[in-house]
Amino acid sequence: xxxxxxxxxxxxxxxxxxxxxxxxxxxxxxxxxxxxxxxxxxxxxxxxxxxxxxxxxxxxxxxxxxxxxxxxxxxxxxxxxxxxxxxxxxxxxxxxxxxxxxxxxxxxxxxxxxxxxxxxxxxxxxxxxxxxxxxxxxxxxxxxxxxxxxxxxxxxxxxxxxxxxxxxxxxxxxxxxxxxxxxxxxxxxxxxxxxxxxxxxxxxxxxxxxxxxxxxxxxxxxxxxxxxxxxxxxxxxxxxxxxxxxxxxxxxxxxxxxxxxxxxxxxxxxxxxxxxxxxxxxxxxxxxxxxxxxxxxxxxxxxxxxxxxxxxxxxxxxxxxxxxxxxxxxxxxxxxxxxxxxxxxxxxxxxxxxxxxxxxxxxxxxxxxxxxxxx
Numbered sequence: 001x002x003x004x005x006x007x008x009x010x011x012x013x014x015x016x017x018x019x020x021x022x023x024x025x026x027x028x029x030x031x032x033x034x035x036x037x038x039x040x041x042x043x044x045x046x047x048x049x050x051x052x053x054x055x056x057x058x059x060x061x062x063x064x065x066x067x068x069x070x071x072x073x074x075x076x077x078x079x080x081x082x083x084x085x086x087x088x089x090x091x092x093x094x095x096x097x098x099x100x101x102x103x104x105x106x107x108x109x110x111x112x113x114x115x116x117x118x119x120x121x122x123x124x125x126x127x128x129x130x131x132x133x134x135x136x137x138x139x140x141x142x143x144x145x146x147x148x149x150x151x152x153x154x155x156x157x158x159x160x161x162x163x164x165x166x167x168x169x170x171x172x173x174x175x176x177x178x179x180x181x182x183x184x185x186x187x188x189x190x191x192x193x194x195x196x197x198x199x200x201x202x203x204x205x206x207x208x209x210x211x212x213x214x215x216x217x218x219x220x221x222x223x224x225x226x227x228x229x230x231x232x233x234x235x236x237x238x239x240x241x242x243x244x245x246x247x248x249x250x251x252x253x254x255x256x257x258x259x260x261x262x263x264x265x266x267x268x269x270x271x272x273x274x275x276x277x278x279x280x281x282x283x284x285x286x287x288x289x290x291x292x293x294x295x296x297x298x299x300x301x302x303x304x305x306x307x308x309x310x311x312x313x314x315x316x317x318x319x320x321x322x323x324x325x326x327x328x329x330x331x332x333x334x335x336x337x338x339x340x341x342x343x344x345x346x347x348x349x350x351x352x353x354x355x356x357x358x359x360x361x362x363x364x365x366x367x368x369x370x371x372x373x374x375x
Contacts, residue, residue, distance in 0.1 A: 024120070024121050024247075025116075025118035025119060025120050025121070025357070026118055026119055026121055027117065027118050027119070030114075030124055031121060033121070034121060034122070034123070034124045037122070037123045037124070038123065038124055040063065041060075041061050041062045041063060041123055042060065042061050043060050043125060043126070043127075043128035043129045043130075044058050044059060044060045044128045044129070044130055044131045045058060045128065046127070046128055046262060046263075046264060046265055047264060047265070048131075049262055049263075049264045049286075049287050049288045050264055050286070052103070052132070052316060052320075052323075053103060053132055053133055053134055053194055054131035054132050054133055055194065056133070056193050056194060056196070056199050056202060058131065059106075059131030059132075059133055059193075059202070060106070060107075060108060060128065060129040060130055060131045060215075061201055061202070062108050062110075062123060062129065062215065063162065063201065063220070064162065064164060064166065064173055065162040065163055065164030065173065066162065066164065067162070067200055067201055068160075068161040068162050068163075068221050069200065070161060070204065070205055070221060072091045072204070072205040073091075075090070075091060075205055075206075076088045076089060076090055077089045077094070077189075077206060077222060077223070077224070077225065078223070078224040078225070079143060079144075079147050079224075079225045079226075079227075080224070080225075080226055080227070081153075081157075081226035081227035081228055082149065082150040082152065082153045082227040082228060082229050083144075083147040083148055083149055083150060083153075083227050084147065084148030084149075084150065085146075085147050085148055086147070087143075087146065087147055089143075091191065091205055091206070094137075094138055094189070094191065094206065095191065097138045097142065097143070098138065098139065098142055099136055099137060099138055100136070100137070100138075100139055100186075100188060101134055101135065101136040101192075102134065102135055102186055102188060102209075102211065102317055102319075102320075103132055103133070103134045103135075103316045103317045103320040104132065104133065104135055104209055104211045104317065104319050104320060105130065105131070105132040105257075105288075105290045105319060105320050105321045106130070106131060106132075106133075106209070106214075106215045106218060107129060107130040107214060107215060107257050107260070107290070108123070108125060108129035108130070108214065108215050108216075109214035109215065109216050109241055109254045109360045109361060110122060110123055110125055110129070110358070110359050110360060110362075111125045111127065111128075111129035111130060111362060112125060112126065112127055112129075112353065112359070112362030112363070112364065113125050113359030113360075113362065114126055115127075115353065115362070115364070116353060116355055116359050116362070117355075118355075119359070120357060120358055120359035122358070122359065127262060127366055128262075129215075130260075130262070130290075132288075132290075132320055132321050133193050133194050134193070134194050134195065135188055135190040135192070135193060135209045136188075136190060136191065136192035136193075136195070137188045137189045137190035137191050137192065137206070137209070138188065138189045138191075139185055139186075139187070139188055139189075140156075140182055140183075140187045140188065140189055140208070140225075141182070141183045141184065141185055141187065143189070143225075144156070144182060144183060144227070147227075149179065149183075149227055150227065150229070152229045153179045153227045153228065153229060154178070154179060154228055154229055154230055154231060155176040155177065155178055155179060155182075155227075155228045155230075155231055155232050156176060156177050156179060156182040156225060156226070156227050156228070157174055157175070157176040157225070157226045157227075157228060157232045157234070158174065158175055158176070158177070158208050158219040158222060158224075158225055159172050159173070159174040159219070159222070159223055159224045159225075159226070160172060160173040160174065160203075160219045160220050160221040160222060160223060161221040161222075161223045162220065162221055166235060166236075166240065167235060167239055167240070169235045169239075171234065171235050171236075172223075173219065173220075173236060174219070174232075174234045174236060174237075175216060175217055175219050175232075175234070175236050175237055176228070176231075176232035176234070176237055177210065177217065179227075181210070181213075184211075186211050186318075186319070187208070187209070187210050187211070188208075188209045189206055189207070189208060189209075189222065190203075190206070190207050190208070190209045191205060191206050202220065203219075203220030203221050203222070204221070206221075206222045207219065207220040207221065207222060208220075208222060211292075211317075211318070211319035212256055212257060212292035212318075212319045213255055213256060213257065213292060214241075214254055214255070214256075214257055214292075214360075214361075216236065216240075216241050216254065217255075237253070240358070241253065241254040241358070241360065242254065242358060242360070243356050243358075243360055243361065244356060244357040244358055245356065245357060246357055247357065249357065251357075251358075254360050254361060255292075256292035256293055257290065257291060257292030257293070258291065258292070258293065258347065258349075258361050258362075258363040259289070259290075259291035259293060259296065259341050259342065259343040259345075259347045259348065259349060259363060260289065260290060260291070260341060260349060260363040261287055261288065261289035261290075261296075261299050261324065261339045261340060261341035261349065261365075261366070262287050262288060262289075262339070262366055263285060263286070263287035263301075263337060263338075263339045263366055263368060264285075264286050264287050265368050265370075266278050266283050266285060266330075266337070266368075266370065267279075267283075267370060275369050275370070275371065276368060276369065276370040276371070277370070277371050277372075277373060278330060278370060278371075278372055278373070279330075279372070279373055279374070279375050280330055280331055280332050280372050280373065280374050280375075281329065281330060282327060282328070282329050282330075283327070283328050283329075283330050284325055284326075284327055284328075285301055285310075285325065285326050285327070285328050285337065285339075286323065286324065286325040286326075287299075287323075287324055287325075287339055288321040288322065288323055288324070289312075289321060289322055289324055289339075289341040290315075290319075290320070290321035290322070290341075291341070291343035291344075291345075291347070292319065293343050293344070293345045293347055294343045294344030294345045295315070295318070295343065295344045296312065296315075296322055296341050296342070296343050296344075297342050297343060297344055298312070298341065298342040299312060299324040299339060299340070299341045299342075300339065300340050300341075300342075301326045301328075301337070301338070301339050302336075302337065302338035302339065302340070302365070303328060303335065303336075303337060304335055304336055305336070307340075308326065309326075310324040310325060310326040310339070311324060311325050311326065312324050324339075330370075330372040331372060332372050332373065332374045333371075333372055334369070334370070334371050334372075335369075335370050335371075335372060336367055336368070336369055336370075337367070337368040337370060338365045338366055338367045338368070339365065339366055340365045349363050349364060349365050350363070350364050350365070351364065351365055352364055
């Protein structure tokens with residue numbers, strides 16, 4: 001049996017013994033396993049949408065396994081495989097290399113999963129698994145060019161120092177990019193976040209940042225880069241992060257971020273329900289929109305189901321979110337606010353989310369319940 005077939009089949013044999021089965025849909029309440037994931041990872045508070053960049057402590061976070069603690073003085077990045085010159089680089093050498101700084105919006109591929117019915121069992125995101133940071137580091141294309149990529153190269157595999165078991169498979173977290181994507185000038189090996197050293201939870205001392213792709217592609221705690229002349233068949237590539245209709249569907253890979261917009265919830269919240277309360281009168285509704293499929297062309301704001309165009313601002317970079325705003329004169333009573341974006345490809349956020357087995361790529365419109373009071 002080939003390595004690929006064993007990787008693909010073993011998780012299903014093992015996973016059926018687990019209760020509950022990770023990824024298995026359920027109509028029930030949150031499980032203890034989901035709550036464990038929720039306290040280890042966190043989303044971005046929606047009020048942080050007011051800022052162009054998200055502070056490291058507010059930026060969304062999803063780590064599959066334990067956070068590895070790495071001594072950067074003894075750490076090296078290995079680049080090998082289908083290259084003319086295998087290289088090993090220290091952090092000191094990487095910091096001497098040409099660098100770029102790019103604001104990039106990253107979103108988890110499972111954002112919105114907990115809103116699906118039935119609910120796939122995994123990290124129970126609602127809407128806020130997103131953030132925009134300014135990433136500083138070495139363009140990946142520069143290092144690959146220095147190593148000399150072979151003409152028959154197909155993919156580049158990035159392996160992190162974090163390890164564990166998922167789907168019954170022992171592994172280090174690893175993902176690949178097609179060679180054309182890896183050679184894009186904006187893909188960066190980042191060692192700084194918002195001008196400061198990478199925090200341990202965000203991949204210290206070095207991580208990959210792939211603008212426009214869902215966050216699973218931006219491998220943290222990088223330990224090696226391998227250029228391959230064949231397609232990578234690791235678990236996170238061939239089993240996880242797939243658009244599937246059921247457990248036996250091989251599915252299609254998750255790649256680019258779907259168009260999405262979010263609104264800063266106006267007014268003040270009820271502690272438990274998060275329902276919003278605000279006084280009657282003029283209020284400026286605002287938020288952010290982004291897409292990996294092309295620039296955001298339009299944002300519309302819904303007030304009780306009636307849509308009106310918002311004003312867009314230019315993004316700081318092609319794959320950074322853009323700000324939008326729209327004035328609203330709020331009259332007393334209960335209202336539902338929503339927003340939806342359309343990108344250059346013509347894709348528009350759906351009013352209802354199409355279901356898939358792993359709960360990936362959700363981008364249905366946000367809905368906010370507000371009560372407007374007369375003071």
